Amino acid sequence: MELGYIGLGAMGRALARRLMLSHQLRVLDVRQGLLEKFAEKGAIPAENGASLARECDVVLICLPRSENVREVIFGSGGLVEGLDRGKVKVVIDQTSGNPIETRMMAAELAEKGIIMIDAPVSPGPEAVEAGTITIMAGGPPETIELVKPIFESISSNLYYCGGIGNGQVLKLVNNILSSTCRLMTLEAVALGRKNGLSLETMTEVLNRSGGRNRFTEIMLPKMIKGEPSVNFAMGLMLKDVNLATQLGISCGVPMFLGNVTRGLLQAGVYKYGEDANLDDIAKLIESLTDTTFRE
Ligand code: NDP
DSSP states (O other), X not given: OOEEEEOOSHHHHHHHHHHHTTXXXXXXXXXXXXXXXXXXXTOEEOSSXXXXXXXXXXXXXXXXXXXXXXXXXXXXTOGGGGOTTOXXXXXXXXXXXXXXXXXXXXXXXXXXXXXXXXXXXXXXXXXXXXXXXXXXXXXXXXHHHHHHHHHHTTOSOEEEEESTTHHHHHHHHHHHHHHHHHHHHXXXXXXXXXXXXXXXXXXXXXXXXXXXXXXXXXXXXXXXHTOOXXXXXXXXXXHHHHHHHHXXXXXXXXXXXHHHHHHHHHHHHHHHOTTSBGGGHHHHHXXXXXXXXXX
């Protein structure tokens, strides 16, 4: 199978590099510099989506938002323009996208004989490098079975979540949970700091106590060293939490805590900008609680 990858940002480039260990890859990104780096490693840069579609059987996409995915599929020079003489039969969307929009795109593609699968991933690029990233796949089971070897060349942690869009629903469930846990951890640690506890003591004790979680285990030790714990834009996490709370409205789940998380992330984006690293949300909690995490 000929494979193409669109979107070589923080997440897409890790996934594409992993695929290149076992496949020849054609690649596309709006940033020319990224394409050149991939070409140096043996990938074939595509001129646009249409030319990629002419050469590939399966195209994977990892872009910031579902609007970007719609643009590369249906926009000018997009994948569908290459379909008349093209080979592409499966589009795999690895974006943490909007499941409702993805289901609409899948229906439009089905009319052209193309099958769409959603397959977002978690937690981040380091897990791709380690071969342990979790892949949440939604779509027709027989198509997922067909492309399973592609997924397995990224990671063996592949989970079938149901119909198209369900992988993205599970990804929203994950991200609203992880964001809320991150913010609760920061708030709790601010309480300790205000009362004279050091970050070092809290990190060690929490990781041996009932409050232990992913953020006490990974974020706090990185914070002690002054190192980033993620390479993920705050604006992209806000996008996920917005989508999760909107999904809650559409199906009647109140999202009491999720909406507080949404508000804090929105305030963080106003203060530090869309492109700020998600770690910078700690600065917002510091300023709201009038404390500093590090001595
Ligand atoms: P980035 O912003 O780092 O990368 C996106 C890349 O796609 C950029 O190079 C961007 O260029 C390019 N791009 C944007 N529009 C187009 C287009 N129309 N055609 C071709 N290329 C385009 O984002 P991430 O890689 O961090 O995130 C991608 C997705 O993965 C998001 O949905 C995110 O939520 C998800 N994700 C990210 C994780 C992470 O740790 N970073 C973890 C798990 C999921 P430009 O910047 O110039 O627009």
